[in-house]
Amino acid sequence: MEQSEIKKPKVLLVEDNAENRDVMVHFLKKICEVDVAVDGPSAVSQAESNHYVLILMDINLGFGMNGIEATKKIRLMEKYREIPIIAVTAYAMAGDKEIFIESGCTHYISKPFTKREFTGLVEKALGLTSQN
Ligand code: MN
Secondary structure, three states, rough: HHHHHHOOOEEEEEOOHHHHHHHHHHHHHOOOOEEEEOOOOHHHHHHHHOOOOOOEEOOOOOOOOOHHEEEEEOOHHHOOOOOOOOEOOOOOOHHHHHHHHHOOOEEEEOOEEEEEHHHHHHHHHOOOOOOO
């Protein structure tokens, strides 16, 4: 296989806010191929019909299913038992981290974050961090 044909890892970004989504898609473009879901039910159905290696899950998705519920549903699928899921939150209070981990998230980051913080965590979750 030629270098140019090597596919970037395919990730799912779940975020209800258009501005946040644009920023994160921009940050992710160089690292991975990004699909976007704007609510919990879409996240679950897109996960079902694709094979993502990482999911970025906004916890507050507005009205309806939140990110914790969506994560629990996705974790029930055989193909998503082991992949990293990063919880993205607008706030993090004491005890929140435990809730994210219990629901099946493996990492979390709170907004606002810098590009470096965000891409650093994504690369770490994908196992792309260089050993130096
Ligand atoms: Mn949100």
